[in-house]
Amino acid sequence: MAVLGMGIGWRPEIADAVERLPGVDWVEVVAENVCADHMPASLTRLRERGVTVVPHGVSLGLGGADRPDEARLARLAATATALGAPLVTEHIAFVRAGGRRTASPALEAGHLLPVPRTREALDVLCENVRIAQEALPVPLALENVAALFSWPGEELTEGRFLAELVERTGVRLLIDMANLHTNQLNRGEDPLKALAELPVEAIAYVHVAGGVERDGVWHDTHAHPVPPRVLDLLSELAGRAAPPGVLLxxxxxxxxxxxLAAELAAIRGRVPATGRLPERADVRRPEVPRAAEAARERLGLGQAALLSALVAGTPAPEGFDGARLRLQAVALARKRAGVVAKLAPELPELLGDGYREAFVAYARTRPMTGGYRQDALAFARHLLDAGRPGDVRARRLLYRWWAERSAPRPPGRAARLVHAARAVLAA
Structure with missing residues (x-):
């Protein structure tokens, strides 16, 4: 099997730089950010040069109570095929909860949240992984995630949870060194113990990334330099077994x-050689028993209660650290504010320095229900209903922005007259 080597996460903002960086053997692209039938020109050029491209999914939610969505799986499969990828990756996490299974509102986290490390949750995860493996044209590797909190009543360490997942499904692993570091600081977990318990022969590649300490906890931001401790963990892993690939x-x-070039060089210095991708994991096809529906229902209820506390302001479920959940809730709201600001830059321009604070206050009790673009519209409407912003001209501009985008098609003459009248009244 192929060696991946040294890689970097491809993002549109640094696409030109990635093409110029020396020694880049492969790149990873967020699967949901590309279309199988219309790839960015930069990725096409990289592939023509022989650079491997691996799609990295963030929305399957394989750790959730529901079975994987067929449409999401089909889209991920099509992306992998279009890119000629040797494998695809996802996360051991849940990203949504509620809905039909729990007779409660469907909620989206907009973030990768940890699953409880219990045998019952592992049963559900293993079945979901097997469904995904059967739908994908290439092997699947799963990433460990970072978290600010722990589930009560956990039965397995992170290392044992991952080891049993591999044993039962044959799935590969994507080990994130920064996430091990984050969980050490936030949850007191020993990353060296986790590495010792891992089946290193199942590792497809590893991630390294940076973060920052804020509010007394470590936030895995992917927006700061890689700290020395993460590089030390990478050296520790490389001393046990050379990973097939390392990605910044x-x-x-x-x-x-x-x-970026200097960070890649520092990473390369910690991994003098890379190994080979493990053989196709599904050759032996371990039997994975069907998870009991009762187990899915219990997991679904627990995840819905937790997510509701994080995005809708309901009380923290019993057994959780309420202070940690509040920190996580604020972090989720801040992340949501950042995504909305990128999709609708007019909002922070109109609100100035008060944008982020206003959005976080709004988001703490108002879950996202229709995607980030709809979230931006709902936030604007919330401000207008409250008579904000205080500046009359800014409020008129905000109303015009909201009115032009809230309808399924551009407003006709009559609608424009109504909007103009309402804008005057808003003054």
Whole structure:
């Protein structure tokens, strides 16, 4: 099997720099950010040069109570085929909860949330992984995630949870060194113990990334330089077994090209050689029993209660650290504010320095229900209903922005007259 080598996360903001960086053997692209039938020109050029491209999914929610969505799986499969990828990757996480199974509102986290490390949750995860494996044209590797909190009543360490997942499904692993570091600081978990318990022969590749300490906890931001401790963990892993690939992740606050090159060089210095991708994991096709529906229902209820506390302001479920959940809720709202600001830059322009604070206050009790673009519209409407912003001209501009985008098609003459009248009244 092929060696991946040294890679970097491809993002549109640094696409030109990635093409120029020396020694880049492969790139990873967020699967949901590309279309199988219309790939960015930069990725096409990289592939023509022989650079491997791996799609990295963020929305399957394989750790959730529901079975994987067929449409999402089909889209991921099509992306992998279009890219000629040797494998695809996803996360051991849940990203949505509620809905039909729990007779409660469907909620989206907009974030990768940890699953409880219990045998019952592992049963559900294993069945979901097997469904995904059967739908994908290439092997699947799953990533460990970072978290600010722990589930009560966990039965397995992170290392044992991952080891049993591999044993039962044959899935590969994507081990994120930064996430191990984050969980050490936030949850007191020993990353060296986790590495010792891992089946290193199942590792497809590893991530390294940066973060920052804020509010007394470590936030895995992917927007800061890689800290020395993460590089030390990478050296520890490389001393046990050479990983087939190592990838630098950066998702925001992109530094100059020279800094990216320097980080890649520092990472390369910690991994003098790379191994080979493990043999196709599904050759032996371990039998995975069907998870009991009762187990899915219990997991679904627990995840819905937790997510509701994080995005809708309901009380923290019993057994959780309420202070940690409040920190996580604020972090989710801040992340949501950042995504909305990128999709609708007019909002922070109109609100100025008060944008982020206003959005976080709005988001703490108002879950996202229709995607980030709809979220931006709902936030604007919320401000207008409250008579904000205080500046009359800014409020008129905000109303015009909202009115032009809230209808399924541009407003006709009569609608424009109504909007104009309402804008005057808003003054």
């Amino acid at each position: 992740e950066r998702d925001d606050d992109f530094p100059p090209e020279e800094e």
